[in-house]
Amino acid sequence: MKFVRTAQAGSLESCDILVTITKGKEQSGVKINLESSAKKQFGDRIIAEIMEVVKKFGVTDIVISAVDKGALTYCIQARTEAAIKRAFGVDEK
Numbered sequence: 001m002k003f004v005r006t007a008q009a010g011s012l013e014s015c016d017i018l019v020t021i022t023k024g025k026e027q028s029g030v031k032i033n034l035e036s037s038a039k040k041q042f043g044d045r046i047i048a049e050i051m052e053v054v055k056k057f058g059v060t061d062i063v064i065s066a067v068d069k070g071a072l073t074y075c076i077q078a079r080t081e082a083a084i085k086r087a088f089g090v091d092e093k
Helices: 039-057 073-087
Strands: 007-009 017-023 030-036 062-068
Touching (some): 017 073
């Protein structure tokens, strides 16, 4: 897939996560910047959930910034998927 534009999904409300995807440098892979009050306890799990969705779409050379406010697994996955689809122009008419 080809990167189209910077995109985001989610909000900064409690129990949500704001996922922003920007274009990375060529051959840079996937970089994730996570901000969360629970990063020490759940940071690895949040990053794993994000990477699971990234691998599903097979996208690379992106930077993902995630600001977590206590989101559950399904929310992390849905917000990441929505941001990827917006960034790569998937499902647009």
